[in-house]
Amino acid sequence: MRPDVHPIDDIQAALDGAGDQLPESDIPPHTPLLEVRGLGKRYGGVVALQGISATVNSGEVTCVLGDNGAGKSTLIKILSGVVSFDQGQYFVAGKRVKFSSPRQALDRGIATVFQDLAIVPLMSIWRNFFLGSEPTRGVWPLRRLDVEQAQDITVAELARFGLDVQDPHQPVGTLSGGERQCVAIARAVYFGARVLILDEPTASLGVKQAGMVLRHVVQARERGLGVIFITHNPRHAYPVGDRFILLNHGAMVANVTREDIDLDDLTQLMSGGADLDELAHEVEDPPHR
């Protein structure tokens, strides 16, 4: 049984008043949270990425679409500070940056949820939530985990993403794929993310679980974060995206807003038009019956 007293009484109210949840900032209005201009990266002689220009604004979802090998993962690695770029410019909140570690990106509020989610399945939800940043009280040698606070925050933060945690001791390994994503996203948001980069969060999920993750994407947007949503599935991108960036062979082939494109066009564009027509033809009219 969980005590009834709880920091968050009404999730909907919390979500409605979401804009004020971001940390204090001195960013002038209308400055994008994140901007890249002509970004490029080579591995030896191979061009992995070139000429990428894009902006990410507060309260917007920017979808990065592309097939395997299109350059999506190189782009995320650059944005999250895992690898450095060798062409172009990268601005965070109007300031030019060049990260040499993910920690630096994180300190600027750029948080990345990679596909492995950085969770420990055998450990409980609340221990995972605070892993590496555990709250403590008391002085050494009596310094100890502030278990009550950690559990309360975990329950409250997950509630803001619409998850009802009955038992914060439940191991993360018993959660569904979508719920694990939620734990990872809520953790990134709680620890000060302004820009949330999600690496294929729906890739290995069924329809229902993917829907749940998309809902979290919307919730993060409603809380005023800029979300970069990497996916190869236009059906997952279209319902939540404000802007769509299409990559192909390391180059940006389109950068369009939602108003400019519908799902069919997006799907068409993404899979390289003709190929898809051919595929559809094959499916509708099998040559050998």
Place this chain on the structure above:
Amino acid sequence: MTAATSARGVPLTPGRSPLVRALSRPELGSVIGAVIIAAFFATQTAEFASSAGIANVLDVTATLGIMAVAVALLMIGGEFDLSAGVLTASTGLVTALLVDQLGVNIWEGIAWSLLFALAVGFLNGILVTRTRLPSFIVTLGTFLALQGINVGVTKHLTDTVQVGGVDEAQGYGAARAVFASTATIGDGQFRVAILWWIGVAVVATLLLIRTKFGNWIFASGGAPTSARSVGVPVGRTKILLFMTTATAAWLVGTISVVRLTSVQANVGLGEEFNYIIAAVIGGCLLTGGAGSAIGASIGALIYGMTQQGIVFAQWDTDWFPLFLGGMLLAAVLINTVVVRRRAEDSPG
């Protein structure tokens, strides 16, 4: 966007009922096993449940328990230490040789011995984390090296394989009170090592479940890559854990050398497996990430009760390893099932 569910939102994938939660405690199997074994020998023999019998069982259990708890922490952190058994002899030898050869105060000898143990633990930790080799192999190496040093150095200095005369050292009386005194309750002589064991188990339990470092131990063993990416210093955690088992080996070596007033250069051989056996019977996972200090203590108790129970029942003690092996296999099977229940990917 939040569907009209409860005010708090969508309930998680069903949490576990209190019963399931209790069943997935790592030490539960060992508690049940300990109760059954205690009940069995208490009804089979008159001595087992007497205060002399209990003192006897706890005497065996205490030093094994100290080591099992430290080894359990290391195993939760995802590593093994095969050098721990031989190190109990090495640390005793350091103290005894300093006292016997140089005539130093016994406390000074004990202090140097601690430094020696910490250095060995640090070496184990550095070798494992830097080379990324399995700790099984690395510590097998330090195990053999220490074994050679123990006998070689002792023979070289004393021309025998034994060092004695510890009780003639300055400060021996106080050391005996701290490490080897006894208290008589009924007709049983209870050793002070039992208090050390309980103290070590309590401290280790608090460390595991109530400190940042404890969180890091579970994470380092459970998913080191994930742990690293959220900022847990996995390498440092493991090095400290190797130094912890080495410190435990120092404590046991000191208890033993003060109590016996001499050390055989070849003791401790094979003990390292008993520590691992006790930890596993107590619910530690061989692959790391799960286990408890209480469980390891109960594992040690099961070991002690079975070993002494067989003696009290006047069975042939040759059968003891058979019981031990059976319990070990049963424990491993139970642990695996429990962990699967805890961590298995749920559908969808």
